[in-house]
Amino acid sequence: MASRFQARSTKLIAALAAVPLVLGLASCASGDGGSADDVVKIGVVGKGDPQWDAFEKAADEAGIDIELVDFSDYAQPNPATTEGELDLNQFQHIVYLADYNVSAGQDLTPIGSTAIYPLGLYSTKVDDVADIEKGDTVAVPNDASNQARALLVLQSAGLVELKSGGTIFSDLADIDEENSKVKVTALEASLTPTSLPDVAAAIINNDYVADAGLSFEDAIAQDDPSDPNALPYVNIFATRAEDADNETYLKLVEIFQTDPDVQAGLLEASGDTAVPLEVSVADLQDSLAKVEADTEEAKG
Known part of the structure; x- marks a missing residue:
């Protein structure tokens, strides 16, 4: 894989993301650091996975109040993020996000990587x-x-x-x-x-x-998690483009990537199949732009 991004695994990487919301999404997000009630709402698929309990605890220790909103499939977290019902989501890879953005005419953007999972x-x-x-x-x-x-x-x-x-x-x-x-x-x-x-x-x-x-x-x-063409399948945190530089959101990404209990939970949830990694935001956004362009061309 391109040498511009740094993986914690020594392996090169490859790999994620419709039933209604389990919980109602009450307040709309603001662009300055969280939702109207200062709770950062994050859409996920599989809230019961062990990394999320560890993530909630680590965020609380950092003084950030988060609410995980669970979805049972991949169709709704992106629209909910677009509409401001969520501040962030973490369930998908770049290819999935690119298809959503092109199909819906939206501009959700990656602000951090989590891992790649063999399918x-x-x-x-x-x-x-x-x-x-x-x-x-x-x-x-x-x-x-x-x-x-x-x-x-x-x-x-x-x-x-x-x-x-x-x-x-x-x-x-x-x-x-x-x-x-x-x-x-x-x-x-x-x-x-x-x-x-x-x-x-x-x-x-x-x-x-x-x-x-x-x-x-x-x-x-x-599939092979060492495929050098894997970057489009890295799983990401995504938010609205206007919030891409939000310091609180970026701090949450850092917590996910570096907290040892979160990382241990991530590996446990995946049966040790996940390849945790840190990819620069610039590389993630460059990859998204390329896949979006290819997707637009493929859709005619």
Whole structure:
């Protein structure tokens, strides 16, 4: 990966992000350091993960009052941030954010990195990719960014062949069905785990692995976290562009990246699969701009 950003792992990196809000979002955000009641509201997927309890404690010790607002899938944190119902969110990678910004005409921006997570293929029917039979069906997430990445995992595993060779914009239409071993169906990301009884295997985003009664070690295939083209898949804190220099928000990013209990919780939640890292904000924003430009071109 480009030498301009610094990872705490010695490995180069690769990797995240619709059901209504679990909690109501009462107050609107102000641009000068938090919401109207001085509580920084942060949208997450998987509030029960151990890093968040540690993060709340560390933020409190730093004198920052935060409220974690939990979502059960990826569709709503970005709109809630755009509308000022959240101050920050942390659930997605750059590719997902770029697709949202282009599709919605918005300007959310990354202000810090967290980690990259390998994306895995899981099955309750077979223990090895080689045991998946020709003509079997495999499920993948239906959102554009995660679907493309899922198809690249399937191609690496020898289950599909992509006409383009595979890009961050690949979709089901890019599958060369004649030369692919399996059929692929796309489902909302939170439903891929529940599809396991009905398909040979499914790509399951990390947020839903434990909920499916699986462990990360159960993956029968996954992508490579040392891929040098990984920067677009780094997970990020995001906020509105007007708040990108907010000192309180940047302090929260620093706490997440450096607090040992937060980092330990992050690794625990991912089954030690996460690759924690610190990427400069400039590099994150440069990557977002490039992916947004590519996304606009791909959407025509």
